[in-house]
Amino acid sequence: MSRTKPQAARGGTAASEGIEIAPAAGDWLVASRSPVRRAALRFFRDPLAVTGLLIMALIILITLIAPRLFSWEEIINVSNATKLQPPSAAYPFGTDNLGRDQLGRVIWGGRESLRAGYLVVLIGLGGGTILGLISGFAGGWVDNLIQRCVDVLLAIPGILLALSVVGALGPGLVQVMLAVGLANIPDYTRLIRGSVLEAKENEYVRAARVLGAGNGRIMFRHILPNVIGPILVYATLGLGIAIMITAGLSYLGLGAQPPSPEWGAMLNLGREFMRHAWWMPVFPGLAIVIAVLSINLIGDGLQDAINPKLRK
Amino acid sequence: MLVYTLRRLLLIFPTLLGVSLVIFAILALAPGDPLAAVVSEEYGNTAEDIERIREQLHLNDPLHVQYLNFLWDAMRGDLGTSFRGGSSVLNDILARLPSTIQLAIAGLIATMLLGISAGVLAALYRGGLPDKLTMVFAFVGVSIPSVYAALLLLLIFAVELRWFKVVGDEGLKSLVLPAAAMALIPAGVLARLTRASMLEVMEEDYVRTARAKGIRESLVTFMHIFRNALIPIVTYLGLLAGSLLSGQVFVENVFGRPGLGRFLVDSISARDYPQIRGGILFVAAGYVFVNLIVDLLYGVIDPRITYE
Amino acid sequence: MSEVTKEVLLEVRDLKKYFPIRRGLFRRQVGEIKAVDGVSFDIYQGETLGLVGESGGGKSTTGWTIIRDLEPTAGSVRFQGQDLSILAHGEMRRMRRHIQMIFQDPYASLNPRMTVGSIVSEPLEVHKIGTSDQRRARVQELLEIVGLNPGFINRYPHEFSGGQRQRIGIARALATNPTFVVADEPISALDVSIQAQVVNLLWDLKHEFGLTYLFIAHDLSMVRYISDRVAVMYLGRVVEMGSTEDVYRSSLHPYTQALVSAIPVADPEVEMTRQPIILEGDVPNPANPPSGCHFHPRCVHATEICLQDDPEFRNLGQDAEHWVACHHAEQVQGQTFGN
Amino acid sequence: MAHLLEVRDLVTRFYTEDGAVHAVNGISYTLDEGESLGIVGESGSGKTVGVLSLMGLIPDPPGRVERGEVFFADNDLLKLSADQLRDIRGREIAMIFQDPMTSLNPVLTVGYQIAEIMRPHLNLSQEEITERTVELMELVGIPNAASRRKDFPHQFSGGQRQRIMIAMSLACNPSVLIADEPTTALDVTIQAQIIDLVKRLSEQFGMATIWITHDLGVVAGLVNRVIVMYAGFIVESASVLDLYKKTSHPYTLGLLQSLPSLHATIATDRLIPIEGAPPDLLQAPVHCPFAPRCQFAVDQCWQENPPLQRVASNHDSACWRWQDVRAATEQLA
Amino acid sequence: APVAPAEMEESTGADSMMGGTLRIALPADVTSLDLHKTSRGDDALVVGQWFNATLITQNSDGEYIPYLAESWEFSDDGLMWTFHLRDDVKFHNGDPVTAHDFVWTYERALDPDLASPGTGRRLAGMTFEAPDDYTVVFHFPTPAISLLQFLNWGYMAPMSQRAVEELGAEYELNPVGTGPYKVVEVRPGEGVTLERWDEYNWGPEFFEGANTGPYNFDSVEFRILPEEATRIAALESGDIDYVNGISNPLDVAILEAAGVTVQQAPYGQVRMIYLQNHVPPFDDVRVRQALNYAVNREEITQIVTDGADQLSRGPISPGMLGYDPEIEEECGYHFDLDRAKELMQEAGYTYGDDGMLITPDGEPFSLTLIGEPVDSGTAYMEVLQSMWRELGLDIAIESTEPSLLYPRLTERDYEMGYGRRGGWTSYDYLYAIYHSSTGRDLPGSMRSAVDDPITDALLEKNRAMASDHPDLQGSINELYCHIAEQSYSVWISDGVFRPSIGPRVQGVVAGPAFAGRPVYFSNAYIAPEDR
């Protein structure tokens, strides 16, 4: 039944042609799918991953159209009359200590926070992946050099790093995110390197080397897909942490400035009122939880999709 | 390996040298003036006053002179004195070290207990209830800033239930709440990491071999799946151990514990250069040490890993 | 095989590979395993050299060291007159187009995250051979050649049985039309029909393109069938080497004799009556090999001299070369078993 | 019912994105105490999956044992609880896996991995276990076992790893040993030793063995009865002698013909592989799976998948034209 | 012999006051206990009230009363102050306290090598002498009698020369003072433990019936709790007895429910917006006035403090010495948006279609407001931003931490600055920010860059007047109205200070707002059953 040979050349007789039940389309369809597309297919068959993707898309969409939902005035105008109102029909998320509508602020806040979060994670993940791969794969003095730099970087507190980046490049949100991303690199580097040290001992790495693959290829094509799973998970969790860290830097005056809302900053402010107005911390917190959750569902889906052995 | 270990231990010195250089570079770049914290706001500072204080704190020396002086002093075990109170930086750090280490160890243990058990359960019951619960726990964990966790724990267990004192020495008991607060975020991360890492090895052939031996499932889980999933876990715990030394300012603040985290953050916001340098050097030494242990552990976890 | 025109493709001289033995927390080196301990041979252009011997005797390690995936402890390997051990990284990499390897372990040597298609086309991509369409066609062709359904190109290794995976590895090794292939047990995981296909294929390639093989295997009947010459390894050393006929029919080394006698025959009637030489004595320890001739503790011919002196590797062949490392080769020869 | 092990109508499939892989399609066989059963067949024909299924070791998902019964000591293994199954695995039915590198845990010493199987099943002290570990390693021909016990799998050669797997499986003197290509990576002298060892154990303890192999030489010398598999079906089942001398299935015939004859070399006579491509297991079989490659195929073969039918005492074949095949065999001989 | 029941009761009664540990929460690490190395307000709590004694102090009515000095007098020109010391005072190390100790202490503070940032700076320009063992004389370069209150500041206490010289660097861990408690242990980052000093018997008469002998608590334990929520929780749970201030008014109810006494007093914590008076647009008094008119002080304090803070309609607020409600009503600012808009238009500004101001140059009118985020700072700035938006002014906020702020202030790299200063308990603070000598070019704190002879004259006149001078209030009022009219700053409010006392502690007496000593503990005790 070698349907992949359209002419059924070798064993096939005229009779065999006659009883081919279905056209050979099935196999050729399979053959036309690239690994990436197969991974994508697996991803989109995973209901949780798709849910995550939809939620994230929705969040991004809402933040994009935020100005149509709430004007900037509504976001910044204070009023004693509406101060600290619990959630109600008029204010589904309640109002904050200055009487501003929290729903509007949460929606606007996503713009800054998500951008910051993603950028920070991407820098950390990108930089850390490359350094970690090189470090773990090359070993020897290269490893030692990179790792000792990582030790140095790890020891420098993020705030200080952010301050100096701002000092060097001038103030601005992007600089701050750059700094926080930079501060994240060592974590990813160590995580990737650890796994690479293990993965590079696999026989298939040897096989790749023997067939003439260069180091770059071995690192990115052979080792990376086999170590990326846990790191992906780490990165997706890092989103929430990145949002909080950038908020902390805004507080120092390095990031977004009031009254511009930011989830992390709102959450920080909410702390003073947590015993008096639960809705102040809860809603921005929930926003972060949902963002992290959805990105994690996506991350999990990706991990499964690139791991052909794992099937649901 | 012994040679490797020794070499790595020796590398502490160049690393610290690197750290000190980087700190100097960073402090030179970082905007902000230490005088803000030294000179208080109220009355009549003259320009001469300010100049005198700057001179006094050696802030006017060229950077390389400051650096060499610092290096020379540091080599003799003198980390200088604080800009603000004039206290010995070394004493300040040593005074905070025991409490910091205590809490770090407690936090590490709490993280491991919580994170690993949750992660293992999640991996074993992938897609099932334990998995979902861990997932929710992890997301809430990483999304709640530790300061909230700390405050909530304090309010519930110390103020409402009175199981603990809000402040006051209760021996090991007073470590429970801070350690729990500290563990919340990392435990969430660790749980997810453990799960992901275990999923990577669960389908390996040797796991099947282990099952075919008829050994208890718990042994299969721990000796064959978990052990082979350890590398990212140990790496993360190493990173965590380092960061617990310096990164726990909120927990330290809420529980009023003298810790290196608060010390560093305070000294950074005051630009108290000697304290910053000293603090970071200690933290760096901590990282170098922890990472060395982690690297050695790699070899124990996976004998194929060697560093030659 | 006309000796006069023989052109040496690969020249292995006094090759050694020792693995350190480490113990304890700090993994202190407490000794070494002499996996390959002074091996020399030539492989001629277009020939197939069978490498057989004791399992654990250092065959794979020899293969690895030749293709320089393991750095030799000592010795040299020349390929087409070029000393491989002094090649720069990039040069060696380009050289690999011509030197390929089929791996003993069909499971571990395939990247579990890559599809069959990308595994097989990888050598082509690496050496920048062909356009992507050509490569695709070549992959399909290769899969067919090794007897795999070309429709499988998007499947992952774990979805295959052992023999199917082995064939993926073979297809990969042949992709670039190499000059020299180290085939480490290329067929042992295959069913005999596929074995026949693969052996035919290897033969055809050799015939058409003058491919040269170092064929490592345990299946002595297949080695005999396919090889021009055979080398027999025991405990890190080549103990006998010569033309296939000579080695099988008139083995000079007692170990070779034992091997040949133990070849199972696919005929139950013959099998019932076959009397293999069962080697007595303990399998020696490569970390601490026996003195003198490594084989002496298990050898029925061993005498005092075997305990003391390393036998010289000497040529006892008349018209064709026939090398052996045995003090008593001349006596042994008379008692040839063989079937 | 006196059989030690009886497999009835076992069906196992893998559900992949491309569709269901029909890996095992209703195989039945029995195994008696002390008996040695060989399974040969096309690579990818379901030999490994077949035995994994009866051990309950099919990864689920994507695999699933759809149907069938496996009786062992009056229990249906497929219906046992995990705990009950655990008592049987390793202790009663031990398995040697096909691939020794990936089947051994790279981070545990081989000594530990051998000892591990004894702990739950044998009531031995730690010292006794260590002792037995060393003994087993020596039994399978690993030199210096007392010290090499502490080495890790990657420090062993392919054959040595395989021997470690063998040592492991023999540790508890199982009643059934399933060996999936156990000797492919061994040199013939060691192979002979191992075969000898297994034979001895069979005689001594009545251990039954299922021996999956491609080496028809080993089959000829070792087993009593042989099952030939193709495309997830048993296509022929016979005593060794019958299989070689009274071959009744064209696939078996093809296999035998693929072997190099005794003193042939490739330069003189070429091997004759079976023509055609291996079957696509994604398609549910409607006709004889071997038909596309079969010289004997007739229309009937394209219409109906032949069932396994008795062709002589103790000899079954799944071929409509088995008589012609047998005639051809005898003619060749 | 057995003790008579009556005696017993009496003695237990007396004893029952003594004992127990007073636990106090501090919001930040103690920087140093060496008086000349810091001047931080948080440290002052330890330094001033507990282990040191000062020359003079203030009673609960705010009057200056003797402490280590029995009496004092000013020379007629106000340039020389003479203090007569008690002769029975001892340092914690047993040495007697003499005039020489004071002189040595102050000269140490002025030593340029020591570079004392706080004390030294305050003493700048002064000289000291000790004509005899118990007389200390201060010489001033210009009359500054209103500065007398500084002597009530803990950092002006005498230090023991012997202890400082003997202990060297160790001194700050074992400081020696003259107050009711001595330091027994300093745990950096964690706290300080003090122990009662039984020889203390020079306590001032803070109020009628004040205990002038040793205090009642056996020891005082300072715990550093940087998080306000923790301090509240600790008060609630009874693990802490005293917290110096609670910032969020909403928390008062929580504390009171737990039996905590929360006092509320104005504090001299002025919140204001500093303007760069010498540069446009603030060189135009109409613009400055418009800003003051456009601030709705009632609303802002409602929003941010639930109305707890006192309003500052002008330069002197209710928590300060010299405050006069009548003059505030007359010269202070009341919210009047229309007037503010008029003023802007008079100053040449116009309104665009969107209701926002356009400068005379035709540019949109927008300014930057910088400030620290601490203590509701951001909230104040955001509310002001919103209010001035009504005026048509577009404000961008830059809220940054102090060490980033400081260089910008020094470089005058800002237009408007939000400031909050604690402890400005007297009208005299005006000198520091509006006198021309504090100059527009000086580095350091937020300054208003005022250079106005009339203002200078008024400030100097006030400074030379003693607190009992009959013309003092009139002169202050004159100053008030002048500065208000000039509208050098935008004054907003005066913070409320909320010392909170846990239920275990009895007998605490409230102090005056401007004494820098919110409550008196001299008679306080812990009931025996609570110890």
Ligand SMILES: Nc1ncnc2c1ncn2[C@@H]1O[C@H](COP(=O)(O)OP(=O)(O)OP(=O)(O)O)[C@@H](O)[C@H]1O
């Ligand atoms: N996880 C899986 N997913 C999909 N298909 C699988 C999976 N495992 C095995 N198969 C398929 O099942 C069929 C039977 O495989 P099995 O391993 O039993 O073959 P085998 O007879 O043991 O072959 P060999 O002799 O080569 O080891 C093969 O065609 C294989 O492709």
Ligand SMILES: Nc1ncnc2c1ncn2[C@@H]1O[C@H](COP(=O)(O)OP(=O)(O)OP(=O)(O)O)[C@@H](O)[C@H]1O
């Ligand atoms: N990485 C290693 N570390 C230590 N010893 C090793 C290592 N690799 C191989 N050895 C040892 O070297 C010897 C030779 O191994 P090699 O793999 O070359 O044998 P082989 O002849 O290929 O055997 P087989 O036929 O069983 O595959 C063995 O004793 C083995 O234990």
Ligand SMILES: [Mg+2]
């Ligand atoms: Mg090998």
Ligand SMILES: [Mg+2]
């Ligand atoms: Mg198999």
